Amino acid sequence: MKIKADYMLRSVAGQNVxxxxxSAALDFNGMINLNESGAFLWRAMAExxxxxxxxxxxxxxxxxxxxxxxxxxxxxxxxxxxxxLIQE
Amino acid sequence: MQKAESxxxxxxxxxxxxxxxxxxxxxxxGIIEKQxxxxxxxxxxxxxxxxxxxxxxxxxxxxxxxxLSRLECEYMWTGEQFCxxxxxxxxxxxxxxxxxxxxxxxxxxxxxxxxxSTHTTLWRKVFGEDKTFILNDDKPVIRxxxxxxxxxxxxxxxxxxxxxxxxxxxxxxxFLQRSKDNWIEPISAKDAAFGILNQTIRPQDSGSMSKLxxxxxxxxxxxxxxxxGCNMEDxxxxxxxxxxxx
Numbered sequence: 001m002k003i004k005a006d007y008m009l010r011s012v013a014g015q016n017v018x019x020x021x022x023s024a025a026l027d028f029n030g031m032i033n034l035n036e037s038g039a040f041l042w043r044a045m046a047e048x049x050x051x052x053x054x055x056x057x058x059x060x061x062x063x064x065x066x067x068x069x070x071x072x073x074x075x076x077x078x079x080x081x082x083x084x085l086i087q088e
Numbered sequence: 089m090q091k092a093e094s095x096x097x098x099x100x101x102x103x104x105x106x107x108x109x110x111x112x113x114x115x116x117x118g119i120i121e122k123q124x125x126x127x128x129x130x131x132x133x134x135x136x137x138x139x140x141x142x143x144x145x146x147x148x149x150x151x152x153x154x155x156l157s158r159l160e161c162e163y164m165w166t167g168e169q170f171c172x173x174x175x176x177x178x179x180x181x182x183x184x185x186x187x188x189x190x191x192x193x194x195x196x197x198x199x200x201x202x203x204x205s206t207h208t209t210l211w212r213k214v215f216g217e218d219k220t221f222i223l224n225d226d227k228p229v230i231r232x233x234x235x236x237x238x239x240x241x242x243x244x245x246x247x248x249x250x251x252x253x254x255x256x257x258x259x260x261x262x263f264l265q266r267s268k269d270n271w272i273e274p275i276s277a278k279d280a281a282f283g284i285l286n287q288t289i290r291p292q293d294s295g296s297m298s299k300l301x302x303x304x305x306x307x308x309x310x311x312x313x314x315x316x317g318c319n320m321e322d323x324x325x326x327x328x329x330x331x332x333x334x
Binding site for chain 2: 008010017019021022023031033
């Protein structure tokens with residue numbers, strides 16, 4: 001799975017802001033604010049990855065235990081799926 | 089109606105808008121051609137920015153917005169075109185009514201119908217018609233010029249045609265909402281960024297969007313934004329002025 005191409009993540013005023021571009025902007029005119037680990041996962045999902053690869057990436061980057069990393073990744077993916085931002 | 093408009097002449101003019109040399113190719117007698125007269129200006133050499141829509145493009149836009157006349161479409165989409173091209177010159181348009189007092193620009197932004205113009209008109213009444221003016225009643229331009237943030241009037245000023253062709257330093261941006269009582273408070277840079285993104289024309293291509301976000305990031309390192317609840321009493325203007333001059 002990966003993030004759909006027509007969204008852009010940028011740092012604005014110290015915040016990680018996601019905005020739609022191109023045709024996605026016609027369906028969704030909002031914005032998403034990501035925390036630091038959310039932005040990290042978002043970037044990791046620019047390429048096609050598995051859920052396990054995301055957990056491994058999070059473990060390599062942050063000092064968290066595997067259970068927490070797995071739960072965080074699961075919650076993040078769930079939210080992204082609900083917002084229809086993921087291409088399976 | 090459309091037939092009559094399509095035989096209108098085309099006017100090619102040189103303008104100074106937001107401090108830039110602009111070439112505009114417009115339908116003669118159209119809304120934007122009329123509102124832009126104050127911006128006509130001679131300059132040497134090529135324009136820095138060119139605005140103009142061909143018939144095919146207007147027809148396509150008119151299909152999306154059938155409630156608008158062809159000349160209203162020209163007004164709308166030349167504004168969008170100008171706004172998008174302006175990004176290359178470190179500027180963007182904000183949907184706001186901008187009032188100038190003591191050579192500072194105060195921008196009041198809100199969804200249509202909230203009372204932006206009502207509020208800036210109140211400033212004129214309270215602080216004096218001779219000491220204040222409306223820089224632009226609908227779409228002022230904000231440009232980052234070195235260390236300065238300058239607000240410009242543009243010919244795209246909405247229904248009222250209240251605009252002036254000058255640049256004035258920004259004092260603050262305020263997001264308005266109606267309220268029984270008057271109150272104002274500063275908002276975080278994050279809320280300001282979201283507020284601005286909701287009240288500007290969002291470019292669809294990624295290069296322009298990236299540039300807009302970069303501008304917002306730079307703007308919000310220097311500028312302060314506020315949110316305000318206001319009624320239509322004189323006190324509303326005084327509350328806003330005091331709040332934005334802490």
